[in-house]
Structure formats: structure tokens, C-alpha cells
Amino acid sequence: MTEIIDGMTHEMVGSDSFEQFMNRPLPHNGQAYIQRDYKTGKDYICCPFCGKKNFPLTPGAHITGQKFKCKGSNCREIFEVNV
Secondary structure, three states: OHHHHHHHHHHOOOOOOHHHOOOOOOOOOOEOEEEEEOOOOEEEEEOOOOOOEEEEEOOOOOOOOEEEEOOOOOOOOEEEEOO
16 A cells, blocks of 8 residues: 555655655554444444444443454455454
8 A cells, every 4th residue: 555655646746745645554453443433423343454334332342352254345354353
């Protein structure tokens, strides 16, 4: 992904570097992240590879080292959940 961003920098007219516009993407480590759905107010466990919301997180839940398979139709990667 960083190679693509570096290749795009020459297309930005009048700019010296891509960092002026946004941060470089961080390399994922296979760990899921939590994202809040602001319409419903619920927290969801999201896939670190594609970003799909996989399942809602119950308040007070404790999950350590559990591996899940993404429900995304094009992803299907296995990721780890630590909450």
C-alpha cells in the first residue's frame, strides 16, 4: 500500500510530499479493532483487513486471544480479538 501512495505523489500538483494531506497507513497486525455505530450507539468488532463490521460487542465483554473469520464476502481472513 505504501508503494502505491509513493507512486501517487508525483500526480499531486504543487505538493512536495503526500504527508501534507494525510498520514501513511499503519501496517495491520491481525488484531481486530472496535468501531462505534453512531446510528445505533453499539460497538462492533471490525476486521483489520477489510474493515467490515463482524459482530456487536456486548458491554462488559472480555475476549482474549480469540480468533474469528471475517464475514466479508471478499475477505474471509482470520483475525484475533482482544477486548
